[in-house]
Amino acid sequence: MRETSPELSLTSRELDLIHRYWQAANYLSVGQIYLLDNALLREPLQAKHIKPRLLGHWGTTPGLNFIYVHLNRLIKAHDLNVIYVCGPGHGGPGMVANTYLEGSYSEIYPDITRDSDGIAKLFRQFSFPGGIPSHAAPETPGSIHEGGELGYALAHAYGAALDNPDLIVACVVGDGEAETGPLAAAWHSNKFLNPQHDGAVLPILHLNGYKIANPTVLGRMTNEEVKNLFLGYGYEPLFVEGDEPAPMHRMMSETLETALDRIRHIQRPAREGRATDRRPQWPVIVLRSPKGWTGPREVDGLKVAGFWRSHQVPITNPRGSPEHRKLLEQWLRSYQPERLFDSEGRLHPELQALAPTGNRRMGANPHANGGLLRRELELPDYRDYAIDVSFPGGSRAKATRHAGKFLRDVVRLNRDASNFRIVGPDETASNRLDAVFEATDRVWMESIEPYDIHLANDGRVMEVLSEHLCQGWLEGYLLTGRHGLFSCYEAFIHIVDSMFNQHAKWLKVARELPWRRPVASLNYLLTSHVWRQDHNGFSHQDPGFVDLVANKKAHIVRIYLAPDANTLLWVVDHCLRTYDRINVIVAGKQQAPQWLTIEQAATHCAAGIGIWTWAGSRIAEGEPDVVMACAGDVPTLETLAAVDLLRKALPELKIRVVNVVDLMTLQPKSQHPHGLDDREYEVIFTRDRPVIFAYHGYPYLIHRLTYKRSNHDHMHVHGFEEEGTTTTPFDMAVLNRLDRFHLAINVIDRVPGLSITAAHIRQQFRDKLIEHARYVREHGEDMPEIQQWSWPYKTAAEAGD
Numbered sequence: 001m002r003e004t005s006p007e008l009s010l011t012s013r014e015l016d017l018i019h020r021y022w023q024a025a026n027y028l029s030v031g032q033i034y035l036l037d038n039a040l041l042r043e044p045l046q047a048k049h050i051k052p053r054l055l056g057h058w059g060t061t062p063g064l065n066f067i068y069v070h071l072n073r074l075i076k077a078h079d080l081n082v083i084y085v086c087g088p089g090h091g092g093p094g095m096v097a098n099t100y101l102e103g104s105y106s107e108i109y110p111d112i113t114r115d116s117d118g119i120a121k122l123f124r125q126f127s128f129p130g131g132i133p134s135h136a137a138p139e140t141p142g143s144i145h146e147g148g149e150l151g152y153a154l155a156h157a158y159g160a161a162l163d164n165p166d167l168i169v170a171c172v173v174g175d176g177e178a179e180t181g182p183l184a185a186a187w188h189s190n191k192f193l194n195p196q197h198d199g200a201v202l203p204i205l206h207l208n209g210y211k212i213a214n215p216t217v218l219g220r221m222t223n224e225e226v227k228n229l230f231l232g233y234g235y236e237p238l239f240v241e242g243d244e245p246a247p248m249h250r251m252m253s254e255t256l257e258t259a260l261d262r263i264r265h266i267q268r269p270a271r272e273g274r275a276t277d278r279r280p281q282w283p284v285i286v287l288r289s290p291k292g293w294t295g296p297r298e299v300d301g302l303k304v305a306g307f308w309r310s311h312q313v314p315i316t317n318p319r320g321s322p323e324h325r326k327l328l329e330q331w332l333r334s335y336q337p338e339r340l341f342d343s344e345g346r347l348h349p350e351l352q353a354l355a356p357t358g359n360r361r362m363g364a365n366p367h368a369n370g371g372l373l374r375r376e377l378e379l380p381d382y383r384d385y386a387i388d389v390s391f392p393g394g395s396r397a398k399a400t401r402h403a404g405k406f407l408r409d410v411v412r413l414n415r416d417a418s419n420f421r422i423v424g425p426d427e428t429a430s431n432r433l434d435a436v437f438e439a440t441d442r443v444w445m446e447s448i449e450p451y452d453i454h455l456a457n458d459g460r461v462m463e464v465l466s467e468h469l470c471q472g473w474l475e476g477y478l479l480t481g482r483h484g485l486f487s488c489y490e491a492f493i494h495i496v497d498s499m500f501n502q503h504a505k506w507l508k509v510a511r512e513l514p515w516r517r518p519v520a521s522l523n524y525l526l527t528s529h530v531w532r533q534d535h536n537g538f539s540h541q542d543p544g545f546v547d548l549v550a551n552k553k554a555h556i557v558r559i560y561l562a563p564d565a566n567t568l569l570w571v572v573d574h575c576l577r578t579y580d581r582i583n584v585i586v587a588g589k590q591q592a593p594q595w596l597t598i599e600q601a602a603t604h605c606a607a608g609i610g611i612w613t614w615a616g617s618r619i620a621e622g623e624p625d626v627v628m629a630c631a632g633d634v635p636t637l638e639t640l641a642a643v644d645l646l647r648k649a650l651p652e653l654k655i656r657v658v659n660v661v662d663l664m665t666l667q668p669k670s671q672h673p674h675g676l677d678d679r680e681y682e683v684i685f686t687r688d689r690p691v692i693f694a695y696h697g698y699p700y701l702i703h704r705l706t707y708k709r710s711n712h713d714h715m716h717v718h719g720f721e722e723e724g725t726t727t728t729p730f731d732m733a734v735l736n737r738l739d740r741f742h743l744a745i746n747v748i749d750r751v752p753g754l755s756i757t758a759a760h761i762r763q764q765f766r767d768k769l770i771e772h773a774r775y776v777r778e779h780g781e782d783m784p785e786i787q788q789w790s791w792p793y794k795t796a797a798e799a800g801d
Contacts, residue, residue: 010253018069018249020340021101021351025065026294027335028097028119032126033058033313034328039120040337040345045329050319055127056134057090059311060174062293063206064094068362070252071170072102074260075356081166084362085145086136087153087183088174088206093126095136095143101347102355104141104363108515116345138509138516142363144370144479146502151180155472157201158189160367160480162473163418165271167199167367167480168263175219176211182468182499187233189469190282191445194457195270197418200263203235203284208291210308226286236262236281241288243306248289259283279445296331299324366481371517373481374579377420378413382406382573386598387565392614393593393640393791399565399633400527400589403572404433407485410576411439411460414483421477423462423470424487431487431527432589436461467495474522475503483520483576490526490586491542504552504582511555511580518579525572527589529696530720531634531732538725541732543697546663549584550701554672556580559663561696562587563636564594566601567661574605586696588633590729593790595636608662608674611684614793615640615657617647623686624656625751628743631660632696635718638733639694641740641789646747649761653751658684666705678710687711690750694738695719716746730782734772741765741772 010018031039033056038049064086075082086095099105100122105112112118112125125131132139135147145156157171177183193201207226209219218226223239230237238258240251266280292310297303304314318325342348359365366372385406387397407422414420428434428442443459444452454461462473467488474484503522510516528536530543549557558581562568568587575583595612596604604610616624630639636659643655660666667675676684685691687710695702699717706712723735733739748754748762755762775783 010250015246015249017350017354018073018253019245021072021354022065022069022245022249023335024101024340024347024351025069025094025097026062027332027337027340028100028122029061029065029093030058030295030332030335031119031123032056032093032096034315034318035123037120039123040116040341041329041332045325045332047319047325050325050328051128052319053127054313054316056093057312058093058295058314059210059291059308060088060091060206060208061094062295063208063287063289064088064091064172065098066248066252066289066293067170067172067204067206067287068094068098069354070249070256071362072355073253074256075360075362076354078260079360080168080260081360081365081367082168082170082362083144083160083365083368084142085153085157085160085169085171086143086147087145087150087172087177089147089150089177090135091147091172092133092135092137092140095140096122096126096132099141099361099363102361102363104361107364108141114346116341119341119345138506138513142361142365142368144368144476146506149498149502150174150177151182151468152472152475152499152502153177154183154186154201154203155189155469156476156479157203158186158193159473159476159478161193161199161201162421162477163197163482164199164367164480165197169199169201170204171201172204172206175205175207175209175216178205178218179211179216182466182472185466185469186472187230187235188464189473190234191279192443192462192464193280193282194443194445195267195280196275197458200267200282202259202263205284205286207286207288208293209288209306210291210311212311213308215308223286230284230286234279234281235284237284237286239286239288243290243293252287255285259285279447294334296327299327368480369515369517370479370481370519371579374517374519375417375419375481377410377483377576378417379573379576380406380409380413382569383598385569387594389566389594389597391791391794392595394794395594396591397565397594398432398589398591399562399568399587400432400525401435402565403525403568403587404435406569406572407433408435408439411436415440415460419482421460421462421474421482421484422487423474423484425465425467425470425489425492426463427489427528428461428463428487431489431525433487467492468499471496471499475499478520478522481519485523485525485576487525487527489528489540490530490545491540493524493526493545494542497545497548500548500582504556507556507580507582508553521575521578521581521583523575524582524584526584526586529586529588531632531696531738532588532590532729536726541720541724543586543720546584546586546697547701549582550663550705552582554664554667556582557664558583558674560585560661561632561663562661563630563633563659564592564596564601566594566596566598567605569598570601570605571661586632592633593637595640604659605661608665609658609660609676609684612657612659615643617643617651617653617655622654624689625654626747627656627658627685627689627691628747629658629660629685629691629693631663631694631702634729634733635694635696635738638738638740638743640791642743642747644789644792645740645744645765649764650754650758653747653754655747663705666702668708681709682711685709685711688714690714690716690747692743692746692750693717694743714750716750718743718746728776728780728782730772730786731776734769739769741769
């Protein structure tokens with residue numbers, strides 16, 4: 001750390017004011033956990049003044065409050081644009097207390113007035129039925145980070161800083177959180193932050209030594225070990241350590257000045273065109289303070305402050321125990337509330353003057369309510385990238401290849417706005433989106449060798465082999481008002497299941513808060529999917545992410561299964577226009593038949609589901625004998641191939657083909673806004689005819705979505721059955737009974753009378769399966785008739801239109 005200049009040292013008066021402001025935040029934090037009434041202790045504390053259920057977390061809170069007041073001082077001194085990302089789990093009491101003190105809380109929630117009555121309401125609502133959660137939730141002003149689950153704070157912070165050159169994101173990382181895998185990887189985000197056009201992240205590692213019932217790993221490491229760890233990560237560590245408030249206040253204010261100086265020293269030359277080839281060494285502050293700082297040292301003769309017993313509620317029974325109640329009152333009065341709040345319960349003016357004003361308050365910063373800053377993407381016309389489809393199956397293409405060309409021009413059109421990024425785990429090219437590299441490169445702040453390809457300091461594609469980082473970066477980017485796309489192998493998107501859960505919950509709550517403005521949707525493009533793993537094995541085969549997604553609130557999630565390139569173009573364009581949603585798009589990257597013209601695709605996708613009249617049998621009068629439904633590119637291919645087999649073998653059979661793009665249309669309209677009403681559903685699927693449904697994922701999901709429908713008993717779903725490893729594309733389908741022959745056999749088994757009259761046809765299909773098994777194991781590829789199959793009906797007359 002540099003030598004401190006005299007002008008950076010706090011005067012005695014500044015020190016007193018900062019300390020009292022910190023006491024005010026601590027008092028309000030303790031009051032939220034414990035008090036139901038008598039908010040400012042204007043009378044002796046009684047049992048009736050205490051909540052019957054004590055919920056909340058004290059241990060981390062005084063450190064969070066300490067950081068907040070010193071960030072306020074820094075913001076005011078330098079007119080800074082700062083947001084606060086609170087990583088330590090349930091730090092909600094501190095975040096609520098500080099936004100209340102600065103005034104932003106009461107502006108959003110006018111009933112929580114800035115007086116005694118307001119403080120009483122503030123206390124009562126915390127972790128109380130009908131109130132607010134105990135963590136820094138969407139309800140908390142200034143928050144972009146749900147504190148209910150650990151590990152994501154730092155990735156969110158870096159995502160927020162990207163393309164925000166004037167923003168500093170102060171990110172507090174608890175030492176419990178620092179033990180998680182996502183957080184450990186997130187320290188490497190500094191290799192992707194460009195000081196020329198990105199903001200800065202100031203990580204503050206808060207080491208208070210303990211988690212819920214154990215010491216923390218980093219908390220027990222020596223300063224030398226911690227220093228070496230962060231030097232290895234590429235940071236400059238600055239230490240603040242102690243338990244005496246006065247010297248700690250002085251050290252923290254001086255260290256924050258040093259950190260700001262370092263940030264400016266990095267950014268200034270980069271923005272003046274004087275950047276060096278060396279990656280910047282950004283500062284990180286390591287704050288060691290006691291867990292439960294300023295709280296009771298002992299309770300019932302047991303150590304509390306500076307130990308894990310202060311993690312949640314240090315004094316456990318003040319309502320029922322006079323001794324505990326006396327201890328709680330002593331603790332609250334130790335903050336001297338009469339020196340903090342006037343007779344009306346308002347913060348004393350000299351303390352109020354410490355807080356920033358307007359949008360400089362961290363609780364009112366518009367970057368923490370990103371919808372206020374969101375600008376619509378400029379999108380090209382998706383129809384300009386369409387595949388020419390002269391008749392169904394008459395063209396072949398790689399669907400994601402054409403989506404990549406569309407995304408290339410999304411990047412081009414929005415480069416000046418700097419509000420669109422693509423993230424993914426080293427798979428942009430593998431997923432056939434490499435056309436984007438005609439417009440941009442991968443961002444890379446490490447050294448770049450002459451032979452490297454598509455690496456640059458200012459790239460718009462972010463690739464790292466951590467799905468956690470990709471998800472966290474994109475969430476932070478979206479929540480601060482920008483747009484993006486996450487491309488990933490289908491099987492490995494499961495790595496972020498829990499992060500998806502948290503973001504879905506955030507969106508669900510945020511949509512119910514009128515002051516939270518809509519943010520751009522989180523868009524997943526899942527490819528390299530389960531049915532085409534020609535060189536990968538069983539480990540790469542899992543289509544179950546959509547099952548998780550389907551559990552979430554209907555107004556949050558959408559699932560799209562594109563059967564070909566033109567439908568994928570429509571879906572990607574549509575998803576990039578939406579907000580406050582999570583869109584999951586599943587599409588193949590392999591060469592495959594193309595079924596619909598761009599006009600047909602637009603009509604089909606807008607409806608989300610439709611009867612493909614050109615694919616059904618020629619006999620159109622009356623209801624069909626069987627409905628053959630499909631969702632997904634390979635299921636669509638195999639369904640149409642099965643229809644071809646049946647039309648040739650059983651020309652009198654009346655077949656209806658239904659394709660599903662928007663999976664949520666299968667639910668009743670009462671459950672999902674995209675769902676079909678019962679009448680529409682029955683028109684498509686009939687009331688009582690067998691439905692052979694070829695589905696991309698696990699069959700159970702289709703049953704779950706349709707179980708209330710009138711003909712659910714006639715729904716027979718083929719999908720992934722956890723079979724198959726490295727094998728041919730068609731063999732993957734056969735092993736899971738999703739292939740054309742199994743589908744055709746099931747039709748014969750399910751249509752009344754066919755099991756007898758068409759027994760010989762069934763046997764022919766069974767023989768083909770035996771022939772396939774023999775051939776693929778001898779030749780290592782699919783039979784020529786499988787590889788060369790194409791939809792044979794090229795005119796409307798042939799197709800039966």
